Amino acid sequence: MNRVSSTLDIGALKRLRILCISETGWFDTATVFDDIRAAGGAQSDQYAIPWPPFGRLHAENAAGFSALLEAETTDGRLRRLLFDTGWSPEWMDRRFAEEGIDQLLQKGQIEALIVSHEHFDHFWGIRSTLRHCPSIPIYVPDGFHQTGLSFIRQQGHTGALITVAADQPLVLFPGLAVVSFPMSTLLQVEGENVLYARLQNQGLSMITGCGHGGVLNLLDYARRTFTGGDRIHAVYGGLHLSPLEDWDTQRDQIVQALSSYGIAKMACNHCTGRTAVEKMLASGLPVLRGTGRHGSQTDLFLGNGDVLELE
Numbered sequence: 001m002n003r004v005s006s007t008l009d010i011g012a013l014k015r016l017r018i019l020c021i022s023e024t025g026w027f028d029t030a031t032v033f034d035d036i037r038a039a040g041g042a043q044s045d046q047y048a049i050p051w052p053p054f055g056r057l058h059a060e061n062a063a064g065f066s067a068l069l070e071a072e073t074t075d076g077r078l079r080r081l082l083f084d085t086g087w088s089p090e091w092m093d094r095r096f097a098e099e100g101i102d103q104l105l106q107k108g109q110i111e112a113l114i115v116s117h118e119h120f121d122h123f124w125g126i127r128s129t130l131r132h133c134p135s136i137p138i139y140v141p142d143g144f145h146q147t148g149l150s151f152i153r154q155q156g157h158t159g160a161l162i163t164v165a166a167d168q169p170l171v172l173f174p175g176l177a178v179v180s181f182p183m184s185t186l187l188q189v190e191g192e193n194v195l196y197a198r199l200q201n202q203g204l205s206m207i208t209g210c211g212h213g214g215v216l217n218l219l220d221y222a223r224r225t226f227t228g229g230d231r232i233h234a235v236y237g238g239l240h241l242s243p244l245e246d247w248d249t250q251r252d253q254i255v256q257a258l259s260s261y262g263i264a265k266m267a268c269n270h271c272t273g274r275t276a277v278e279k280m281l282a283s284g285l286p287v288l289r290g291t292g293r294h295g296s297q298t299d300l301f302l303g304n305g306d307v308l309e310l311e
């Protein structure tokens with residue numbers, strides 16, 4: 001008996017390599033949250049805070065989130081995407097140089113910049129990308145503010161700017177899709193782009209900036225939407241579980257629930273939180289360890305300069 005599948009087949013990749021350029025949004029969390037409190041609290045407009053590159057408030061504390069995706073398609077083609085562009089232009093310039101991202105951008109070997117969301121630590125370092133490749137196509141989530149769109153233009157962007165429509169998977173190339181999730185979070189930020197990759201010999205993998213939509217929601221979306229989504233092979237990026245290192249029973253339940261997805265590789269970092277990662281390790285989740293280099297403050301999880309290989 002034939003069953004008609006209602007899931008979306010995005011195609012498949014032979015291999016995907018994710019290089020963590022930087023997962024350190026900032027170096028000291030208390031400083032960032034003191035700055036936010038002084039600016040009026042969690043509901044204030046992030047652009048009103050004179051952080052770099054708009055001002056010099058605690059400039060030494062700014063770093064940023066950014067990753068390079070290098071995918072090999074089934075016909076042997078290599079396709080590269082930049083996922084986020086960090087916060088401090090000085091920090092991003094340094095990390096781009098150390099990892100050769102500057103060269104790849106200059107040679108036009110990175111085909112697009114996917115901005116996960118408008119938060120300062122993922123997006124405000126866009127100068128570091130555009131100075132090497134002003135024409136790079138940029139994908140932003142639905143909900144991006146005019147201030148952010150104007151900022152992209154002011155930084156000299158000359159290429160295509162695509163707003164990903166909410167809840168409509170967009171296949172960037174066979175095996176890789178971006179989904180824009182509606183959400184509202186800290187500092188008036190709305191909408192987050194999440195990437196889903198399908199490996200030909202594995203199930204589906206999910207790549208997040210912060211995962212503000214909730215890790216279980218984002219995984220469940222994959223399960224019901226994509227062919228292969230019933231098997232989540234890997235997760236990379238920020239899962240926003242204990243960014244302030246606080247904890248409660250609700251978060252214990254999330255960690256417990258994560259065990260039911262059969263995830264083979266948990267490459268979480270950034271705003272996941274050390275507390276959350278320790279809880280994951282204690283409950284037997286396969287968290288990949290890092291090397292604690294290039295500004296990453298722990299080797300508990302994949303950090304700056306570390307790589308996740310999927311095939």
Ligand SMILES: [Fe+2]
Pocket residue numbers: 025065119121122209210238270271
């Ligand atoms: Fe973040």
Ligand SMILES: [Fe+2]
Pocket residue numbers: 117119209210212
């Ligand atoms: Fe965020």
